[in-house]
Amino acid sequence: xxxxxxxxxxxxxxxxxxxxxxxHSTISGNEYVYWYRQIHSQGPQYIIHGLKNNETNEMASLxxxxxxxxxxxxxxxxxxxxxxxxYCIVRVAxxxxxxxxxxxxxxxxxxxxxxx
Amino acid sequence: xxxxxQTPKFQVLxxxxxxxxxxxxxxxxxxxxxxxxxxxxxxxLIYYSASEGTTDKGExxxxxxxxxxxxxxxxxxxxxxxxSQTSVYFCASSPGSSEQFFGPGTRLTVL
Numbered sequence: 001x002x003x004x005x006x007x008x009x010x011x012x013x014x015x016x017x018x019x020x021x022x023x024h025s026t027i028s029g030n031e032y033v034y035w036y037r038q039i040h041s042q043g044p045q046y047i048i049h050g051l052k053n054n055e056t057n058e059m060a061s062l063x064x065x066x067x068x069x070x071x072x073x074x075x076x077x078x079x080x081x082x083x084x085x086x087y088c089i090v091r092v093a094x095x096x097x098x099x100x101x102x103x104x105x106x107x108x109x110x111x112x113x114x115x116x
Numbered sequence: 117x118x119x120x121x122q123t124p125k126f127q128v129l130x131x132x133x134x135x136x137x138x139x140x141x142x143x144x145x146x147x148x149x150x151x152x153x154x155x156x157x158x159x160x161l162i163y164y165s166a167s168e169g170t171t172d173k174g175e176x177x178x179x180x181x182x183x184x185x186x187x188x189x190x191x192x193x194x195x196x197x198x199x200s201q202t203s204v205y206f207c208a209s210s211p212g213s214s215e216q217f218f219g220p221g222t223r224l225t226v227l
Contacts, residue, residue, distance in 0.1 A: 034215070041221070042220065042221070043120075043206050043208070043218030043219050043220055043221055044159065044206070044208075044216075044218050045218070046215035046216065046217070049215065087158065103149075103161055103164060103174065104149075104159070104161070104216060105161070105175075106151075106158030106159040106160070107158050108157070108158055109158060
């Protein structure tokens with residue numbers, strides 16, 4: 001799976017958009033970009049994923065560059081509850097015995113702090 | 117639905133003791149995983165089970181064994197605990213190749 005590079009930490013004012021970058025310059029054509037977050041002491045939470053096209057759900061938007069070497073997670077209106085470690089993960093889905101699975105490799109992530 | 121549940125929440129062991137961490141999911145997912153997270157670090161995969169009846173090693177399997185008891189349950193066993201195994205252990209499940217759902221974690225201290 002491709003390696004990712006994220007800033008160690010970022011700050012954001014409450015109510016503003018939080019834009020979290022991720023570099024994955026060695027990504028392969030069949031690798032997806034996934035974003036998870038981990039709020040203090042809790043298990044990681046899935047946010048969003050994409051392959052080529054930009055994606056949006058109720059939590060966030062994912063913007064992937066045309067060459068797919070980088071992406072940005074956007075939290076449109078950050079709240080204090082969005083303070084967490086955000087992980088950008090690039091991986092290929094595997095198949096074993098006809099059942100799909102996907103191993104995740106977590107890096108250090110970005111510590112996002114949302115200020116009042 | 118309870119999602120992914122883990123027991124116990126906390127555990128203290130002495131070096132050399134054994135224990136089993138339990139994980140269960142009620143989402144009818146095929147795949148299950150065990151990760152560990154050391155302070156200030158990201159999660160590392162210990163073992164995974166792509167489907168009922170199969171298990172495979174992840175990044176850091178030494179010192180651990182797993183059992184996929186049935187589709188719902190995936191246990192992690194430490195046969196002879198060592199201080200280096202002090203960590204937070206997370207279990208996760210997924211329906212396929214998409215997102216994984218994580219449990220609340222088990223905080224293990226080995227003295």
